Amino acid sequence: MIKKSITVTETQEEWIQAQLATGQYASDSEVVREALREKQIRMAEIERIRAALIAAEEGGASTLGKEDIRAAVQADMRRDGRL
Template sequence: MSMHRKTITLTEQQDNWVKSQIESGQFGNDSEYIRDLIRRDQQAQQRLSMLRQALAEGESSGTPKPLDLAAIKAAGRQRMQTENS
């Protein structure tokens, strides 16, 4: 994997925060911390995209039906009995 050098500008407060994360031993240097932040953001964006897709599928799936809690509980009890048998 090729690496690219970037220059970023931080406020003093942000720089102190990054330094504290490194001093805590969680990261070896600034770059490791920034890459971790980017990975987390990428994962969050992927989860958000999946959630939006699921919402769109739900909205386009047709007319909603009333929630029948008694039927859901009965199905769960039946499943538990089947699994425990």
């Protein structure tokens, strides 16, 4: 692991402390790492959705709506172990 020093706002610190108070995390670092993992998953999902929308647009009319495309991407990500 790489040790980092970060600065957070007062509101972010209050949120981190609230997360610690739940007992689900042992340290600030665990809270921040979990938040980063969730952000990485969300960004990967957005990128896959974007690629699917571009492919549908380039291929002509699609029978899938945006929610159908999102559901398909999420299913793919679950199969890949990324969600």
